[in-house]
Amino acid sequence: MSMRTLDDLDVKGRRVLVRADLNVPLDGEKITDDGRIQASVPTITALTGAGAKVVVCAHLGRPKGQVTAKYSLRPVARRLGELLGQDVAFASDVVGDSARGCVESLQDGQVVLLENLRFEPGEESKDDATRRAFAERLAGLAELYVGDGFGAVHRKHASVYDVPQLLPHAAGGLVVAEVEVLKRLTQEPERPYVVVLGGAKVSDKLGVIANLLTKVDRLLVGGGMAYTFLKAQGHEVGRSLLQEDQLDQVRGFLDEAAKRGVELVLPVDVLAAVTFAADAEHEVVDATAIPADREGLDIGPRTRELFASKLADARTVFWNGPMGVFEFDAFAGGTRAVAEALIAQTGSGGAFTVVGGGDSAAAVRRLGLPEDGFSHISTGGGASLEYLEGKTLPGLAALEA
Numbered sequence: 001m002s003m004r005t006l007d008d009l010d011v012k013g014r015r016v017l018v019r020a021d022l023n024v025p026l027d028g029e030k031i032t033d034d035g036r037i038q039a040s041v042p043t044i045t046a047l048t049g050a051g052a053k054v055v056v057c058a059h060l061g062r063p064k065g066q067v068t069a070k071y072s073l074r075p076v077a078r079r080l081g082e083l084l085g086q087d088v089a090f091a092s093d094v095v096g097d098s099a100r101g102c103v104e105s106l107q108d109g110q111v112v113l114l115e116n117l118r119f120e121p122g123e124e125s126k127d128d129a130t131r132r133a134f135a136e137r138l139a140g141l142a143e144l145y146v147g148d149g150f151g152a153v154h155r156k157h158a159s160v161y162d163v164p165q166l167l168p169h170a171a172g173g174l175v176v177a178e179v180e181v182l183k184r185l186t187q188e189p190e191r192p193y194v195v196v197l198g199g200a201k202v203s204d205k206l207g208v209i210a211n212l213l214t215k216v217d218r219l220l221v222g223g224g225m226a227y228t229f230l231k232a233q234g235h236e237v238g239r240s241l242l243q244e245d246q247l248d249q250v251r252g253f254l255d256e257a258a259k260r261g262v263e264l265v266l267p268v269d270v271l272a273a274v275t276f277a278a279d280a281e282h283e284v285v286d287a288t289a290i291p292a293d294r295e296g297l298d299i300g301p302r303t304r305e306l307f308a309s310k311l312a313d314a315r316t317v318f319w320n321g322p323m324g325v326f327e328f329d330a331f332a333g334g335t336r337a338v339a340e341a342l343i344a345q346t347g348s349g350g351a352f353t354v355v356g357g358g359d360s361a362a363a364v365r366r367l368g369l370p371e372d373g374f375s376h377i378s379t380g381g382g383a384s385l386e387y388l389e390g391k392t393l394p395g396l397a398a399l400e401a
Helices: 035-049 074-084 097-104 128-139 158-165 173-186 203-212 226-232 244-260 301-311 333-347 358-366 381-388 394-400
Strands: 015-019 053-057 088-090 111-113 144-147 169-171 193-197 218-221 263-265 269-273 282-286 295-299 316-320 352-355
Touching (some): 015 035, 035 053, 035 173, 035 358, 074 088, 074 111, 097 111, 128 158, 144 158, 144 394, 158 394, 169 173, 169 394, 173 352, 173 381, 193 301, 203 244, 203 381, 218 301, 226 244, 226 295, 263 301, 269 301, 295 333, 301 333, 316 358, 316 381, 333 352, 358 381
Parallel strands (some): 015 053, 015 144, 053 111, 088 111, 144 169, 316 352
Antiparallel strands (some): 269 282, 269 295
């Protein structure tokens, strides 16, 4: 069954609960990357423009059912208002007196943001009845529901999974766009199909690697997870990030790739540093000969060229995870090189390129690269990975029901 969209809802004069993904990084009250807030604007604008009374709900961080000042969405309400060009009321609770009062005073075309959903234990409860009871209170604030928080659709949480079962519902524009992209990556993608995986841990990507080995032509592995692959091949990785308990699994991946004819490409050189720090002394060394007292913090110049060459004929690319510690300028070059290779292939090569959310999307913005240089930048790293793993995502299942 396909998802209903905003076009299928008559929203004029009605209270619409929008589950957005506003889980942005904060430095105190300063938002350091507002990409997810920006991504939520088109759906909210479409609703206000159609005369809806918009009640936005979202989570921030992991307060674990406790009211925690540093996880308040108040700074997000201010930024959302700036982007929408109108005041956004802020409820100081989720389903209490403040929320009800704010919702009752809404006029057509106005917006309120509720406080952090995860301040309520019911939002993430594993107990169906507890979660459902909270969902009923949340649903009671509105007449219609729009699921637009793609970054949370893989969670079986009250606002994502239970509320759409209680109200007439539709998917927001962001979720519709994300699902279309993921279908394009999984259903007869144009070839060569290349996946670039990075980030710290192999364990975070076990399922997606296993599934992608049946679908892709080439798999490029960088970032911290590459050292477990190098170690699995029998190489010294020094003090680099290593998941010893994943070595057997990774050897299995190497064998499976060889058996299926998937080209699995690992770093050939790395920047090996004496310590984990922005100004750490470092040198370029062969990936097969990392000194015992050093740790790899980025892919080296030959690997950057190698990875770019392996992307040069790609027609479809999915990239998830940085190639090194991009937060440190000295170790951002590998991530930049991959991003620039993707941008080049999107433009002159006409490839369909997807940046799979999370740290990769943050890196693109931090490095000042043009977001429109890629075909799509996802707002949900975890959700994208679980979809590509072949899992059923509870939030999408609820919207399709």
